[in-house]
Amino acid sequence: MWLIVAEKDKSARRIARILFKDVKVLKKNQVNYYFSPSNKAFVLGLKGHIVEYDFPEELNNWRRTPLEALLKAKFVVKVKEKNVVKTLLELAKDAERVTIATDYDREGEFIGLTAVKLIQKVNPGVKIERVRFSALTPVDVRRAFENPTSLDLNLAKSAEVRHKVDLLWGAILTRLLSLSANRLGRDFLSVGRVQSPTLRLIVEREEQIKSFKSKYYYNAFVKVRGIYAKRKFEKEEEAKAVLESINTLKVLSFKKSVVEEKKPIPFNTTEFLKEASKFMKPDKAMAIAENLYMEGYISYPRTDNTVYPKTLNLKKLVEMFLSSDFKDHAEFVLKHGIEPSRGRKETSDHPPIHPTAVASKDELSKDEWTIYELVVKRFLATLAPKAKWEVKRVEFEQGFKAMGKKLIFAGWRLIYDYSKPEESYIPDFKVGEVLVVEEKKIKKEKTKPPSRYTTGTLIKVMESLGLGTKSTRHEIIKKLYDRKYIYGNPIRPTNLAFAVINALKETAEVVTLPDMTAKLERDMTAIAEGRIDEKDVLKESVVFLSRILKSVDRERLGSIIKEGIEKDREEEMEKNAIGSCPECGGVLLVKRANKRFIGCSNYPKCKFSRPLPQKGRLVTTSKVCEKHGVKILRIVEKDRKWEFCPLC
DNA sequence: GCAAGGTC
Numbered sequence A: 001m002w003l004i005v006a007e008k009d010k011s012a013r014r015i016a017r018i019l020f021k022d023v024k025v026l027k028k029n030q031v032n033y034y035f036s037p038s039n040k041a042f043v044l045g046l047k048g049h050i051v052e053y054d055f056p057e058e059l060n061n062w063r064r065t066p067l068e069a070l071l072k073a074k075f076v077v078k079v080k081e082k083n084v085v086k087t088l089l090e091l092a093k094d095a096e097r098v099t100i101a102t103d104y105d106r107e108g109e110f111i112g113l114t115a116v117k118l119i120q121k122v123n124p125g126v127k128i129e130r131v132r133f134s135a136l137t138p139v140d141v142r143r144a145f146e147n148p149t150s151l152d153l154n155l156a157k158s159a160e161v162r163h164k165v166d167l168l169w170g171a172i173l174t175r176l177l178s179l180s181a182n183r184l185g186r187d188f189l190s191v192g193r194v195q196s197p198t199l200r201l202i203v204e205r206e207e208q209i210k211s212f213k214s215k216y217y218y219n220a221f222v223k224v225r226g227i228y229a230k231r232k233f234e235k236e237e238e239a240k241a242v243l244e245s246i247n248t249l250k251v252l253s254f255k256k257s258v259v260e261e262k263k264p265i266p267f268n269t270t271e272f273l274k275e276a277s278k279f280m281k282p283d284k285a286m287a288i289a290e291n292l293y294m295e296g297y298i299s300y301p302r303t304d305n306t307v308y309p310k311t312l313n314l315k316k317l318v319e320m321f322l323s324s325d326f327k328d329h330a331e332f333v334l335k336h337g338i339e340p341s342r343g344r345k346e347t348s349d350h351p352p353i354h355p356t357a358v359a360s361k362d363e364l365s366k367d368e369w370t371i372y373e374l375v376v377k378r379f380l381a382t383l384a385p386k387a388k389w390e391v392k393r394v395e396f397e398q399g400f401k402a403m404g405k406k407l408i409f410a411g412w413r414l415i416y417d418y419s420k421p422e423e424s425y426i427p428d429f430k431v432g433e434v435l436v437v438e439e440k441k442i443k444k445e446k447t448k449p450p451s452r453y454t455t456g457t458l459i460k461v462m463e464s465l466g467l468g469t470k471s472t473r474h475e476i477i478k479k480l481y482d483r484k485y486i487y488g489n490p491i492r493p494t495n496l497a498f499a500v501i502n503a504l505k506e507t508a509e510v511v512t513l514p515d516m517t518a519k520l521e522r523d524m525t526a527i528a529e530g531r532i533d534e535k536d537v538l539k540e541s542v543v544f545l546s547r548i549l550k551s552v553d554r555e556r557l558g559s560i561i562k563e564g565i566e567k568d569r570e571e572e573m574e575k576n577a578i579g580s581c582p583e584c585g586g587v588l589l590v591k592r593a594n595k596r597f598i599g600c601s602n603y604p605k606c607k608f609s610r611p612l613p614q615k616g617r618l619v620t621t622s623k624v625c626e627k628h629g630v631k632i633l634r635i636v637e638k639d640r641k642w643e644f645c646p647l648c
Numbered sequence B: 001g002c003a004a005g006g007t008c
Helices: A008-019 A067-070 A082-093 A107-121 A138-146 A153-180 A194-210 A234-246 A268-277 A281-295 A314-323 A325-336 A368-385 A457-464 A474-481 A495-506 A516-527 A534-551 A552-576
Strands: A003-008 A024-028 A032-034 A041-045 A051-054 A076-080 A097-101 A127-130 A217-223 A227-233 A248-261 A388-397 A399-408 A435-437 A441-446 A578-579 A585-590 A598-602 A609-611 A617-624 A631-636 A641-644
Touching: A003 A082, A008 A032, A008 A041, A008 A138, A032 A082, A032 A194, A041 A082, A051 A153, A067 A153, A067 A534, A097 A107, A107 A127, A107 A153, A153 A495, A153 A516, A153 A534, A153 A552, A194 A457, A194 A474, A194 A495, A217 A234, A217 A585, A227 A234, A234 A441, A268 A281, A268 A325, A268 A368, A268 A457, A268 A474, A281 A457, A281 A474, A281 A609, A314 A325, A314 A368, A325 A368, A325 A495, A457 A474, A495 A552, A516 A534, A552 A578, A552 A585, A609 A617
Parallel strands: A003 A041, A003 A097, A097 A127
Antiparallel strands: A024 A032, A032 A041, A051 A076, A217 A227, A217 A441, A227 A399, A248 A388, A248 A435, A388 A399, A578 A585, A585 A598, A598 A609, A617 A631, A631 A641
């Protein structure tokens, strides 16, 4: 009996179909597996990491466990996927041979090693092999199975150490902050190697915006032949003086050219999430993409690759859409000849995200269709011809310039219509001609602070700093929202976030910097290459953390964070305050529990309350009711809006 | 109840 272990069900099925002709789909403990009677072979897909490290149970109580105890603790292995482990053990018990066919990367090696350790408990002497393939194609898979090797223990250990280091740092600093600020239970304050540097980026951007001093500058415009030419000035007097001195302008140069505009690159996870975040939060977009993948509409959504592999039959995929809602787009692409664009990142694990089947609007939910349509349009756009613009540039004397842009061939823009082409018009000019100035004006402008991150731009920045992976970045961002560290999109940090980052900067600044990830990556490579021992890496963290625990002033830490929490509370109060309570003089607030209502800040001492309508968006206006002296509220519903005094 | 990383 032969057992093959893959990383997930999808690859297990694929491997089974490639290797064997007589594949039967079976189910045990609600877990799929595949059986070939003639080869007496079973193929089982895991669910990624089926176990995880944790601290022993006796250290679970945060209040009662000294943090130093976590440093000395032994890690215990906790089963996360009981049914998968159960099935794995049942199948492994009678195996004579086990082949590990998990993904060909660091985590895959570790997942494989975990499976082996479990298997050896029930079947100690079993023969174990490892196969590696970069793509789930018949050629690659067959070649790998013809040349089995053994597990790369060092590579697996490097991943193992990362799990431990992350848990150690995360748990100790999370507990330290939460205990110091007395925020326990579901209000705990999390800290981590990826989330904290990401949060620091957001906080620092907000600081830049707060401290930004905008400068004025002056755009001078002159109207000639019906259009405005522009020149920028630092000083208003200068702009005025120049404008006063001119009544005609000579054309110094005029250029008309056709410029090609590149088409977008194929979707990898980051690019996809950046675009999808125009419609929804990244974690939701990812969940929907996952669904569409499971239902067979799109390819695997977790990929770094931005280059279509040669094995992908692009033409066939386009032709698939000839009888669909995207018929016109598909015809357009085929008419002009397929010419795929390519991004800078090329990997061999998965192709860029692309459609794999035709869907119609009524078989998908609204959100699913939004994502599916995005993937299809992007896919077709990457194969379509480039867009062409006619660009005119004119330069006058005195440094006045104007530009015109006209889209003369839409190309990919015809398909990928998520941004409007911005056109502007200027007429033709002749070099040397002198034009009468028809109008002059000056516009005062302000320099702008850097803009806030959006979920889309943040994911890109995280990628460029090496923070997180394609599979985790969206979850990290969600975590920051869940912890009430950030809100809105564009993203703003709460006062709590400022406080947490400040507290960490004083106690454990490394954990707020991307360098920590970079260093860990270097250590992992060294472990994988056998240059250092994984125990030394772990020990380094233990030493570092114990030094932090010795020197930390918990009271100070607590007061920094509490201040932030207090500030958030005050701001929240200010936002929801509508006036004073007619019974006790306290502050009347819009409160949101299960229902929204008007309540008093002195609750439970004062029980004054008034109901509010539950439907529609509630806005506090600046108008005040003459009778009650409280703010007028506005309800905005889809088709109507109305205002009222909550006490009238 | 802690992290980040796989996967659903």
